[in-house]
Amino acid sequence: xxxxxxxxxxxxxxxxxxxxxxxxxxxxxxxxDAAGRVIERGAVAVRDGRIVAVGPKAEIDRRFxxxxxxxxxxxxxxxxxxxxxxxxxxxxxxxxxDDVPLQTWLEKYIFPAEARNVNEAFVRAGTRLxxxxxxxxxxxxYADMYYFEHAVAEETKRAGMRAxxxxxxxxxxxxxxxxxxxxxxxxxxxxxxxxxxxRITPAVAPHSIYTTDAATLKACRTLANRYGVPVHTxxxxxxxxxDDAGRAHGxxxxxxxxxxxxxxxxxxxxxxxxxxxxxxxLLEGRAVxxxxxxxxxxxxxxxxxxxxxxxxxRVPAGLGTDGPAGSNNDFxxxxxxxxxxxxxxxxxxxxxxxxxxxxxxxxTIDGAGVLxxxxxxxxxxxxxxxxxxxxxxxxxHAIPAHDVYSMLVYSLKASDVRDVVIGGRVxxxxxxxxxxxxxxxxxxxERMRARVAESLR
Amino acid sequence: xxxxxxxxxxxxxxxxxxxxxxxxxxxxxxxxDAAGRVIERGAVAVRDGRIVAVGPKAEIDRRFxxxxxxxxxxxxxxxxxxxxxxxxxxxxxxxxxDDVPLQTWLEKYIFPAEARNVNEAFVRAGTRLxxxxxxxxxxxxYADMYYFEHAVAEETKRAGMRAxxxxxxxxxxxxxxxxxxxxxxxxxxxxxxxxxxxRITPAVAPHSIYTTDAATLKACRTLANRYGVPVHTxxxxxxxxxDDAGRAHGxxxxxxxxxxxxxxxxxxxxxxxxxxxxxxxLLEGRAVxxxxxxxxxxxxxxxxxxxxxxxxxRVPAGLGTDGPAGSNNDFxxxxxxxxxxxxxxxxxxxxxxxxxxxxxxxxTIDGAGVLxxxxxxxxxxxxxxxxxxxxxxxxxHAIPAHDVYSMLVYSLKASDVRDVVIGGRVxxxxxxxxxxxxxxxxxxxERMRARVAESLR
Numbered sequence: 001x002x003x004x005x006x007x008x009x010x011x012x013x014x015x016x017x018x019x020x021x022x023x024x025x026x027x028x029x030x031x032x033d034a035a036g037r038v039i040e041r042g043a044v045a046v047r048d049g050r051i052v053a054v055g056p057k058a059e060i061d062r063r064f065x066x067x068x069x070x071x072x073x074x075x076x077x078x079x080x081x082x083x084x085x086x087x088x089x090x091x092x093x094x095x096x097x098d099d100v101p102l103q104t105w106l107e108k109y110i111f112p113a114e115a116r117n118v119n120e121a122f123v124r125a126g127t128r129l130x131x132x133x134x135x136x137x138x139x140x141x142y143a144d145m146y147y148f149e150h151a152v153a154e155e156t157k158r159a160g161m162r163a164x165x166x167x168x169x170x171x172x173x174x175x176x177x178x179x180x181x182x183x184x185x186x187x188x189x190x191x192x193x194x195x196x197x198x199r200i201t202p203a204v205a206p207h208s209i210y211t212t213d214a215a216t217l218k219a220c221r222t223l224a225n226r227y228g229v230p231v232h233t234x235x236x237x238x239x240x241x242x243d244d245a246g247r248a249h250g251x252x253x254x255x256x257x258x259x260x261x262x263x264x265x266x267x268x269x270x271x272x273x274x275x276x277x278x279x280x281x282l283l284e285g286r287a288v289x290x291x292x293x294x295x296x297x298x299x300x301x302x303x304x305x306x307x308x309x310x311x312x313x314r315v316p317a318g319l320g321t322d323g324p325a326g327s328n329n330d331f332x333x334x335x336x337x338x339x340x341x342x343x344x345x346x347x348x349x350x351x352x353x354x355x356x357x358x359x360x361x362x363x364t365i366d367g368a369g370v371l372x373x374x375x376x377x378x379x380x381x382x383x384x385x386x387x388x389x390x391x392x393x394x395x396x397h398a399i400p401a402h403d404v405y406s407m408l409v410y411s412l413k414a415s416d417v418r419d420v421v422i423g424g425r426v427x428x429x430x431x432x433x434x435x436x437x438x439x440x441x442x443x444x445x446e447r448m449r450a451r452v453a454e455s456l457r
Numbered sequence: 458x459x460x461x462x463x464x465x466x467x468x469x470x471x472x473x474x475x476x477x478x479x480x481x482x483x484x485x486x487x488x489x490d491a492a493g494r495v496i497e498r499g500a501v502a503v504r505d506g507r508i509v510a511v512g513p514k515a516e517i518d519r520r521f522x523x524x525x526x527x528x529x530x531x532x533x534x535x536x537x538x539x540x541x542x543x544x545x546x547x548x549x550x551x552x553x554x555d556d557v558p559l560q561t562w563l564e565k566y567i568f569p570a571e572a573r574n575v576n577e578a579f580v581r582a583g584t585r586l587x588x589x590x591x592x593x594x595x596x597x598x599y600a601d602m603y604y605f606e607h608a609v610a611e612e613t614k615r616a617g618m619r620a621x622x623x624x625x626x627x628x629x630x631x632x633x634x635x636x637x638x639x640x641x642x643x644x645x646x647x648x649x650x651x652x653x654x655x656r657i658t659p660a661v662a663p664h665s666i667y668t669t670d671a672a673t674l675k676a677c678r679t680l681a682n683r684y685g686v687p688v689h690t691x692x693x694x695x696x697x698x699x700d701d702a703g704r705a706h707g708x709x710x711x712x713x714x715x716x717x718x719x720x721x722x723x724x725x726x727x728x729x730x731x732x733x734x735x736x737x738x739l740l741e742g743r744a745v746x747x748x749x750x751x752x753x754x755x756x757x758x759x760x761x762x763x764x765x766x767x768x769x770x771r772v773p774a775g776l777g778t779d780g781p782a783g784s785n786n787d788f789x790x791x792x793x794x795x796x797x798x799x800x801x802x803x804x805x806x807x808x809x810x811x812x813x814x815x816x817x818x819x820x821t822i823d824g825a826g827v828l829x830x831x832x833x834x835x836x837x838x839x840x841x842x843x844x845x846x847x848x849x850x851x852x853x854h855a856i857p858a859h860d861v862y863s864m865l866v867y868s869l870k871a872s873d874v875r876d877v878v879i880g881g882r883v884x885x886x887x888x889x890x891x892x893x894x895x896x897x898x899x900x901x902x903e904r905m906r907a908r909v910a911e912s913l914r
Contacts, residue, residue: 095859098867099798099812133853239806298799299867301808329867330854339796341556342755346800349696351758355556396590397787397871399899400906402552410555410756410786414854415872442856449857 017065021424022046024070025057026077026390030404032365032379036357038404042077046386049198049424054380070419070429072390076404076412078360079379080140080387080422081333082367085232085270085291085320087146088156089118089126091133092448093325096456102238102300105326109456113325116455118175122448123148124155129445130324131159132436134331137414140387140422142331143268143291143320143371145205145232147176150190153200160427160435162387164268164371165194166205166232169220171212180216184223191227199423201229201371203268208234209253210241218260230266230372233257236279237271238302254279263288266372270320273297273305280313289316289370292362294339296322304347307354318367319359333363337409356405386424392416474522478881479503481527482514483534483847487861489822489836493814495861499534503843506655506881511837527876527886529847533861533869536836537597537844537879538790539824542689542727542748542777544603545613546575546583548590549905550782553913559695559757562783566913570782573912575632579905580605581612586902587781588616589893591788594871597844597879599788600725600748600777600828602662602689604633607647610657617884617892619844621725621828622651623662623689626677628669637673641680648684656880658686658828660725665691666710667698671717678719687723687829690714693736694728695759711736720745723829727777730754730762737770746773746827749819751796753779761804764811775824776816790820794866813862843881849873 022045029042031054043060045053053060057071097109123146134142141162144152149167156163167187169180177183187204194202206212206220224231236242236253249256254275257263266287272279275290290310297303310317319336322328337359344354368378377387393401397411420428427435479502486499488511500517502510510517514528554566580603591599598619601609606624613620624644626637634640644661651659663669663677681688693699693710706713711732714720723744729736732747747767754760767774776793779785794816801811825835834844850858854868877885884892 092857094857095863095868098860098863099808101808105808129853129856136853295799298803299808301802301806303806304803329863332854335792335795338792339799342752342796343800343803345758346755346761349758349760351556351558351562351756394899396586396593396895396899396902397789399586399902400549400551400909402906402910403555406552406555406786411552413870413872415870438853442851442853445853445856449859452857453859 018063020045020047020052020064020066022068022070022386022421022426023060023064023066024077024388024390024419024421025060026072026075027393028404029054029077029380030408031381032079032361033381044077044380044386044388046421046424049386051380051382051384051386053382070390070426072392072418074394075390075392075418076408077380077388077390078408079364079377080389080420081138081363082318082371082378083134083139083142083321083331083333084268084318084367084370085293085322086142086144086331087323088130088142088144088152089123089146090323090325091130092122092126092445092452094329096452097326098329105300110325113452113456114175117452118147120148120151123151125444125448127152127155128159128436128441130331131156131161132433132438132441135159135161135420135427135433136417136431137332137334138389138391138417138420139331139333140389140420141371141377143232147174149202150193153194153202157197157199158435160422160425162199162377162385162422164201164203164230164232166203168205168207169212169216170207171216180212184219188223191229195227195229203230203232205232208241209256210244214260217257217262221260221262221264225265230268231262232268233270235269235272236274239274242274252276252279255282258282268370271297271302273303275305277309277312280309280315283315284313287372289318291320291370292317292340293320293322293327294336294343296327298339298343300327304343307344307348311353316366316369317362318370319362332414334412334414337363341409356403356409359409360405386421388421389417390419392418475520477502477504477509477521477523479525479527479843479878479883480517480521480523481534481845481847481876481878482517483529483532484850485861486511486534486837487865488838489536489818490838501534501837501843501845503878503881506843508837508839508841508843510839527847527883529849529875531851532847532849532875533865534837534845534847535865536821536834537846537877538595538820539775539828539835540591540596540599540778540788540790541725541775541824541827542750542779543599543601543788544780545587545599545601545609546580546603547780547782548587549579549583549902549909551786553909554783555786562757567782570909570913571632574909575604577605577608580608582901582905584609584612585616585893585898587788588613588618589890589895589898592616592618592877592884592890593874593888594789594791595846595848595874595877596788596790597846597877598828598834600689604631606659607650610651610659614654614656615892617879617882619656619834619842619879621658621660621687621689623660625662625664626669626673627664628673637669641676645680648686652684652686660687660689662689665698666713667701674714674719675717678721682722687725688719689725690727692726692729693731696731699731709733709736712739715739725827727779728754728759730760732762734766734769737766737772740772741770744829746775748777748827749774749797750777750779750784751793751800753784755796755800757784761800764801764805768810773823773826774819775827776819789871791869791871794820798866813860813866816866817862843878845878846874847876849875
């Protein structure tokens, strides 16, 4: 009874304020919630890593007593961007081979460069460089597929990012494991070490149907289902892949995977450029999503997907940068949004097929859906992790501001990102990295560059 | 005799140094000269607005006594970028209408917005905003087509930019002139006022074959030839334009223009998306160039050109941003280079068709060729105007640095531009505008935005 009176007293004396660790406010909050709310002079209150309230700044300020505040009256506040497919550590191979056919690129450059350079130290340095670039450009979550994923996990966690990390399983000797069996055992160890982590979701990543046999593909699925983790793979990236699958299996890559029971759990399908309506139809209602990589598909001349078919079916599609070693040269989701939207228009000759708001959905809430994390990230809503960004509208290219989605997709740049918060932790403040030492990350990357260049002589 | 002795004394005492107004040096100088020289630790010496020497920094430092020095050891030094087709003042209409079909866009948004808002004050404010954004992104020269070009000329000159400015002549009442006859008279006055100016080249800009009749098209050419100035027009932008020309004239737009004697002088052709081999062939050896606008052609769903055909003939092709009111939403030639290169690859399914070095040529020396200014700008060579930029390589997306052209086209951004020199005058220094008051330009643009929004209600 006495305690209650004291509580009431404290409650009244503080003006009814609830505790918040952080309040972030801006000119507009672009929530990406189901109602598509854009809140003028909006704010988000954060406690214990999660969003506890979203609303007008005046209301949030009245309701919360915040330990820390970030107020950006000339910026947008938005959910952090989700990079649904990449190979982060390939940052160190950026620009080693461009403008060459896919087979030359792989066989003359990428495979030799990887064979001669990729080890745990390389992966750590590459992941740090990638995490730095991604966060500075507003990416808060990424889905990776590479080698030594336990090292990727440690570096990602240290940088404060969120990620779904797929340990590669491939049918030939890889930098970390010599056989698919070893890789599967390694993947299991990796899952056991990281499952349940708040930031890191371990995953199994069979490379593709053309590098991994049926038994291994099935074993990957079985392993992932045993622990309830996702599978991440490349599917229908090129016409050649589809043609080869037709010859070898008498069906498309997606239908071949389905025949193996591959879609019996959460699956991230990178590319799907050459998928047809029947492929999409069979994925509806499953825990499957597409990671669309427009830079990669254009730059490697893989092709443009049939966007009309894609959007006809209820299969979530997010955006990925792919790796930055030829299939793209950076990790920039602002560019991917812009490019996806333009590529969709020019390839269908229909300017309405992928409007700006849809492109921004792909980079946020739909990307979350692809990873199976739509209840936890992808929008500014109470209960979700506090993964959010502010994007400055002060540059000349941001003025005048008529429509927020048009701005985010067609005008604003990764360089306009000002602050980044992941799980309530400020990882970038006023464009300055808070969790990584930029100078040392870049110095280390430059040192690696010399070694890579030497190895390719 | 006595004077000579004094001169010799001064000459010897200064260590044989020649005078320079400015020396700019960087990690590498990407010259874009005919030999494609990239000079390690390169420098450029500038005197009286022109480049007087290009070479290794050590050599330039020995040879020149500079009044002012800009040294960027972690940047690239390159020619300023050339935006070969735009409508600068439309910056104020940025984002008023996106993701709608071309006819809706024009008739429901652009034409009403222009009719209700475009006057001389609007054009001045819009040009200032555009010049600010263009210079911050490394553009030193642009080719414009709009209304009130005398006002555009004054604002461009004040901002310190170089431009080819086309006074619009169109077959219906425009914001500045009610009839083509009035517009032609206005264009002549404009030419007389500005011809011979070091920075501004006046031009005549009949809008297109579908908005301007044959007599007016001929009159534009005749007027331009009388004063030796360029003509700037839109050609073969959409399939509809080509289909309509086939019905009306029994030939393609380019062949129709040729039948009018339109290519008898310098001509800048924007778009040419639907041009065929015969069109290109008839342009060879003429003073004609193409301004390719990949953002516009994709965003408005106009189509992708047949790049193989384009590059088969000796017709220079540069890059343009087009206007930022729906056909693009910014003036960013880094994005246009990247997009042109990717669009070429995906539309031909050939990753070798438009390599990075060629894309950078399009944005520099080939763009100069389109404007007929290849002897004066477009590369770092002694005798040319000192139009140059430095581009920082310090951001994470610029590291590691394996190839300069790949970096410039696929990794570096407009936001990496650090310094801009035009005709020897420093217009941007360490990312800060030196010739425009950024705050007042942006404030004015924001005020105009409110008026535009109001007018569209």
